[in-house]
Amino acid sequence: xxxxxxxxxxxxxxxxxxxxxxxxxxxxxxxxxxxxxxxxxxxxxxxxxxxxxxxxxxxxxxxxxxxxxxxxxxxxxxxxxxxxxxxxxxxxxxxxxxxxxxxxxxxxxxxxxxxxxxxxxxxxxxxxxxxxxxxxxxxxxxxxxxxxxxxxxxxxxxxxxxxxxxxxxxxxxxxxxxxxxxxxxxxxxxxxxxxxxxxxxxxxxxxxxxxxxxxxxxxxxxxxxxxxxxxxxxxxxxxxxxxxxxxxxxxxxxxxxxxxxxxxxxxxxxxxxxxxxxxxxxxxxxxxxxxxxxxxxxxxxxxxxxxxxxxxxxxxxxxxxxxxxxxxxxxxxxxxxxxxxxxxxxxxxxxxxxxxxxxxxxxxxxxxxxxxxxxxxxxxxxxxxxxxxxxxxxxxxxxxxxxxxxxxxxxxxxxxxxxxxxxxxxxxxxxxxxxxxxxxxxxxxxxxxxxxxxxxxxxxxxxxxxxxxxxxxxxxxxxxxxxxxxxxxxxxxxxxxxxxxxxxxxxxxxxxxxxxxxxxxxxxxxxxxxxxxxxxxxxxxxxxxxxxxxxxxxxxxxxxxxxxxxxxxxxxxxxxxxxxxxxxxxxxxxxxxxxxxxxxxxxxxxxxxxxxxxxxxxxxxxxxxxxxxxxxxxxxxxxxxxxxxxxxxxxxxxxxxxxxxxxxxxxxxxxxxxxxxxxxxxxxxxxxxxxxxxxxxxxxxxxxxxxxxxxxxxxxxxxxxxxxxxxxxxxxxxxxxxx
Ligand code: NAI
Numbered sequence: 001x002x003x004x005x006x007x008x009x010x011x012x013x014x015x016x017x018x019x020x021x022x023x024x025x026x027x028x029x030x031x032x033x034x035x036x037x038x039x040x041x042x043x044x045x046x047x048x049x050x051x052x053x054x055x056x057x058x059x060x061x062x063x064x065x066x067x068x069x070x071x072x073x074x075x076x077x078x079x080x081x082x083x084x085x086x087x088x089x090x091x092x093x094x095x096x097x098x099x100x101x102x103x104x105x106x107x108x109x110x111x112x113x114x115x116x117x118x119x120x121x122x123x124x125x126x127x128x129x130x131x132x133x134x135x136x137x138x139x140x141x142x143x144x145x146x147x148x149x150x151x152x153x154x155x156x157x158x159x160x161x162x163x164x165x166x167x168x169x170x171x172x173x174x175x176x177x178x179x180x181x182x183x184x185x186x187x188x189x190x191x192x193x194x195x196x197x198x199x200x201x202x203x204x205x206x207x208x209x210x211x212x213x214x215x216x217x218x219x220x221x222x223x224x225x226x227x228x229x230x231x232x233x234x235x236x237x238x239x240x241x242x243x244x245x246x247x248x249x250x251x252x253x254x255x256x257x258x259x260x261x262x263x264x265x266x267x268x269x270x271x272x273x274x275x276x277x278x279x280x281x282x283x284x285x286x287x288x289x290x291x292x293x294x295x296x297x298x299x300x301x302x303x304x305x306x307x308x309x310x311x312x313x314x315x316x317x318x319x320x321x322x323x324x325x326x327x328x329x330x331x332x333x334x335x336x337x338x339x340x341x342x343x344x345x346x347x348x349x350x351x352x353x354x355x356x357x358x359x360x361x362x363x364x365x366x367x368x369x370x371x372x373x374x375x376x377x378x379x380x381x382x383x384x385x386x387x388x389x390x391x392x393x394x395x396x397x398x399x400x401x402x403x404x405x406x407x408x409x410x411x412x413x414x415x416x417x418x419x420x421x422x423x424x425x426x427x428x429x430x431x432x433x434x435x436x437x438x439x440x441x442x443x444x445x446x447x448x449x450x451x452x453x454x455x456x457x458x459x460x461x462x463x464x465x466x467x468x469x470x471x472x473x474x475x476x477x478x479x480x481x482x483x484x485x486x487x488x489x490x491x492x493x494x495x496x497x498x499x500x501x502x503x504x505x506x507x508x509x510x511x512x513x514x515x516x517x518x519x520x521x522x523x524x525x526x527x528x529x530x531x532x533x534x535x536x537x538x539x540x541x542x543x544x545x546x547x548x549x550x551x552x553x554x555x556x557x558x559x560x561x562x563x564x565x566x567x568x569x570x571x572x573x574x575x576x577x578x579x580x581x582x583x584x585x586x587x588x589x590x591x592x593x594x595x596x597x598x599x600x601x602x603x604x605x606x607x608x609x610x611x612x613x614x615x616x617x618x619x620x621x622x623x624x625x626x627x628x629x630x631x632x633x634x635x636x637x638x639x640x641x642x643x644x645x646x647x648x649x650x651x652x653x654x655x656x657x658x659x660x661x662x663x664x665x666x667x668x669x670x671x672x673x674x675x676x677x678x679x680x681x682x683x684x685x686x687x688x689x690x691x692x693x694x695x696x697x698x699x700x701x702x703x704x705x706x707x708x709x710x711x712x713x714x715x716x717x718x719x720x721x722x723x724x725x726x727x728x729x730x731x732x733x734x735x736x737x738x739x
Contacts, residue, residue, distance in 0.1 A: 008298040034063040037070055043080030044229050050087040054504035057086060058097035059142040061113065064120050067146075071123035081130040081229030083659055084150065086137050090160045101306055102315045103283075106112075106404055110303035115144055116177030118295045121149035123317065124183055125181075135224040136218055137164045140200050144211070145176040148185065152228050152235055153211065155203050156218040163211050164200030170318060171311030171687060173279040174714045175302035178304075180294040186210040187244030195283070196265070196276045210238055228373070248287060258284055272553050272687055275305055295368035298655055313689030320676040323669065324509050327485075328501030335502045339413050341366065343432050344422035345376035345404075351477025352419055354380060355506040357401035362413070368422075370406040377404040386431025408435070416440055421449040429453065430461035437463050445495050447471035451522065452576045455488040455515040460487065465490035469499050472519060473508070474633055474681055475565075483508040484519050509680055511673045514662045517580035518573070520674065521681040523662070524654050524691065526585055528682075529570065531649035533588040535642060537626075538714070539634035542608060542618035548642035553685025558646060559608045560616070561683075563601035566593035584717040593626050645710055647694065649718045651703060652725065654678070654691045659724040659738045664737050673735050692735040700728030700735070 032056075038046045044316075047070060050057035057063075074082060086092035090305035096117070104110055124131060124146065133139070133147035137154035144163055146152050155161050165174045165182070173179060174195060183191035192208060193199070194635060208217045213235035227233040234682050247253035258280065265276045266394045278301045286294020305311050328335075333631050340356035342349045345367035353376075367373045379401070403410065418440070420432050433446050446468050448458055459465035470486025483503040487496055496512060503510035513520040535558060546557020562570050576588035594600065594607055601607030602616075608617045623629070654674055657663060663677065664670035675690020688694050695703060704725050711719040724739055733739065 022275040033066065034060070035066045035070060039079065042226075042230065044226060045074065045079035045082045047082060047084045048087055048684045049084065049093050050091065054087060054674045055091070057091055057093045057143075058099075059093060059095060059117070059146075060097040060100060061116065063097075064116050068091040068116070068120045068123065071120060071127065074127055074129075074201060075123065078127060078129045080121055081132065081231070082127060083132045083225045083229050084146070085134040085222075085225070086139075089136045089156060089158045089221075091137040092133075092139035093143030094138050095143045095145075096176075098315055098318065102312070102319065104306050107303035107307050110306040111299045114175040114299035117145070118299065121146055121177050122124045125149040125177075127149065130229050130231055132225045134221050135163065135212065136161055136221055139201075140164055140166055142175070142176050145174055145178040145181070146697060147212075148178060148181040152213050153546060154214050154216060154221065154225055154228065154235075155206060155212045156221045157203050157215050158218045159202075161206075162200050163203070163206040163236045164198075165195050166200050168196060168198035168199040168275050168279065169314065170198075171273065171275050171308060171314040172305045173275050173282065173298065175298045175300055177291075177295055177298070179279060179282045179298050180291050183248060183283050183287060185238070187240045188248040188254065188287065189244065191283065192261055192280065193259070195279050196261070204391070213238065218357060251288070252450045254284055254287055258738075270553075272306070272685065274310070274311065275301075278305065297458075309689075310687040313693060314690055316693075317676065317679055317686050318667070318671075320672045321509055321680075323672065324511055324676060325504050327510055327512060328497055328499075328504045331498045331501035332505075333407075334498050335417070335505045337361075337415060337500060338505070339363065339416045341412075341416050341418045343418065343436070345369075345372045345682050346421065346423075347475060348477065349419075349421035350376045350380060351475070352421060352449065352473055353402070353723070355508070356384075357384075357398045359506055360397075360401065361505070362401050362403075364403040364405060364410055364412055365407050366407075368406065372408045373404050373441055377402075397432075412439060412679060414441070416444050417447070417498075418444060419449055419546055423454060424450060426453055426458065426461075429458060433458075433468075435464055443467075445469065445498055447499060449473055451519075452517070452573055454517075455486045455491075459488045459490055466492040467495050468497050470515065470519070471499055471503070472521075474521070474572070480681070481509050481522070482677060482679070483510050484521060484681070485510050485512045486515050486519055487512055488515055509676070510676050512664065512668075513673075513677075514660075516660075516662055518577050520663050520677050521659055522573060523577070523581075523681050524585070524650055524674075524678060525658060526574065527649040527718055528646055529558050530574070530585065530587045530645050532562070533590045534601070534714065534716060534718065535589050535634075535637075535645065536590070537628060540637060541631065542622070544637070545642055545646075546618075548639040549646060551639055552643045552647070553688060555683045559618075561612075562591065563607035563609050563616075566601045566603055567594040567607060568600050582717075584720055586717070590626055597625055644706060645714075647691075648703060648707055648710060650678075650691055650711050651695045651698075652707060652718075652720065652722050654694065655724040655735060656722050658735060659722075670738055696734040696736060700725050700733070704729040 036048045044198050087626055131150040132152045132154055133150040134154050135147060136158045137160045139147055140162060144165055165178050167174050201209060203215050204502060208211050247257050261280050269276055282297045282301060285297050338361055340361055340363035342353045342363060342365050345365050349365060353363045353365040365376060384398050418436055422428055422430055422432055429448060448470055449472060455470040459468050462468045469491045472484040474480035474482055485499050501511040518526060535545050546559050549557040571591035577585040599606040602611055605611040608622055610619045658671055658674055663673040671692045675692050677685045678684035678691040686690055704721050707719045707721045727739060
């Protein structure tokens with residue numbers, strides 16, 4: 001039976017006239033129905049979200065309408081209790097259907113959708129019977145707002161259980177009553193912590209944060225939910241601490257919270273992300289003036305926010321991320337029990353090995369140098385034991401996944417994936433990989449984390465190049481979500497797919513790129529860093545240059561980023577880039593000079609900035625150290641002009657990469673991959689959609705004119721106009737695809 005607004009569901013009443021035990025009545029409607037409602041002989045109603053074959057259960061408008069029909073009918077004939085569940089242990093609901101909202105242009109459509117969700121969950125919240133959300137798998141966004149409208153939330157300890165409100169990350173707010181119900185459940189400060197950060201938590205953390213009343217073993221979820229819905233058992237009553245009650249339910253308390261949160265938002269996200277301030281004001285309205293007033297503001301805000309370019313850019317990045325994750329589709333079972341063999345226990349090897357262990361995969365970390373291994377073991381053990389989000393048994397579980405060794409003949413198990421992260425030297429890398437390949441089965445994949453050597457050149461030294469690939473993690477590995485997968489000429493498709501699946505298993509977002517110097521990310525990043533150095537050399541201040549990038553939305557400025565990368569690494573990369581691409585990649589000598597002065601950047605507490613105090617500050621003596629003129633000779637430049645120069649230096653290289661086919665699987669969304677790569681790998685502001693989206697907004701002819709102007713102003717080939725910009729300035733085409 002298809003359920004629609006006009007066609008009420010025919011449910012079998014349970015509480016008043018229960019069917020005999022052998023006649024369980026199911027309302028599993030026709031295959032088109034997106035829900036099923038089953039009445040049990042004991043009087044309980046079980047509402048299952050989604051059909052059995054649905055992989056991700058989203059709250060589409062149609063499903064919300066079906067829910068509305070079900071809840072209205074349950075109001076008329078209430079069951080003894082209601083349990084809401086997903087269609088399998090891995091799925092409750094992923095929240096609102098983003099496909100439906102991604103292209104919304106009319107704010108009123110957003111308002112209407114929010115009002116529908118609010119109406120449906122108000123119906124659920126006012127049912128005159130126990131209501132239990134039996135959560136297993138993702139229960140996020142609108143899905144969690146539905147769970148919040150239940151009287152009891154129970155979750156399974158299933159590894160895929162994930163609970164929270166990530167809407168802020170899409171530039172919107174929880175708009176189905178979540179901004180009203182969560183503060184009342186856990187108190188305003190904890191609710192703000194979840195909503196403003198867009199947090200999603202695993203089962204244990206969700207329980208600790210008060211989002212659910214209980215966690216149970218997955219196989220007990222159903223029986224426990226039934227006992228609670230039948231009121232044969234009770235959950236421990238939850239309540240707010242005196243402090244939380246004061247902060248949530250008194251005008252003075254709320255004022256204190258509001259003032260502190262406003263300052264925090266200002267400091268952390270600035271003006272570019274309007275959603276956090278809106279969420280704060282809506283939460284306060286709800287607590288000041290009641291649920292209905294709060295929800296009215298929620299709906300209004302959804303309409304306004306959902307149609308902003310910022311939100312649409314964030315939703316696009318979300319979809320691009322999902323697309324990138326799907327590169328490894330089909331190889332999930334190949335990597336499920338994979339053992340990592342990471343060679344080289346330096347900065348990168350240590351970080352890469354930890355991603356294996358933290359994701360439950362065994363890993364051998366091997367170094368030629370016994371001291372390097374001892375240090376890596378020590379650092380790793382300390383870091384994991386200090387990890388407050390892990391219980392002590394989880395910490396031990398992670399540490400048990402490790403084998404640290406300096407032995408050449410270390411024990412080897414089956415199903416291995418090798419990643420070499422030894423020194424950046426072709427012959428050392430080749431020797432390491434060949435020695436290992438002699439010991440490992442002929443199916444093993446070998447990856448290199450090289451940042452500057454050619455994958456094709458390395459492949460020539462490898463027995464079976466079809467199983468050889470580049471897997472470029474970024475530093476610091478734990479924080480950087482991107483992994484570049486570099487396809488060599490001989491790399492097989494199977495090797496690419498398994499490597500992408502492994503990247504995903506390790507919690508990373510893979511993009512596939514070609515084997516060109518700098519690959520994709522360093523190639524686009526280099527001109528940006530070179531431009532910053534050039535402006536600095538011409539007399540513009542660190543504050544102006546870095547301030548321009550931060551005002552644009554980058555997490556830090558390019559000169560600070562150079563310090564983070566390390567001037568030793570930066571000068572090494574810049575030599576390779578200039579050799580490969582010529583004058584337009586010529587860098588200044590800043591990094592080389594700082595290396596000679598032993599000021600490597602953050603790691604030596606001194607670079608362009610000084611890191612010895614709590615807050616890093618640009619060094620007062622930096623011009624003298626670099627031998628630059630101390631009197632600024634440069635013509636005045638606004639922050640906006642500086643930002644434009646930095647960004648256009650990056651745009652011209654990104655357009656070359658697009659047109660040369662450096663990014664993306666063949667025929668895949670290359671522009672999208674470049675946008676995603678710049679957001680995940682460079683920190684390009686996500687709300688601007690990535691470098692090529694930014695370029696498309698500017699238009700090719702405006703970019704060409706600005707580049708010509710900058711070229712003349714600075715006499716620098718950094719601003720040469722590439723063919724792809726020249727031709728698009730004539731054709732009017734955007735940067736959405738290669739030419
Ligand atoms: P590192 O110098 O910190 O560590 C290299 C380690 O390799 C040392 O512990 C050394 O003892 C070990 N090693 C040298 N020869 C070995 C051999 N024959 N067998 C086993 N171990 C050996 O270097 P880092 O920074 O970790 O870089 C490693 C690789 O990762 C390089 O290819 C580098 O280009 C790449 N990379 C580095 C990034 C960074 O920011 N540091 C970022 C991305 C990639």
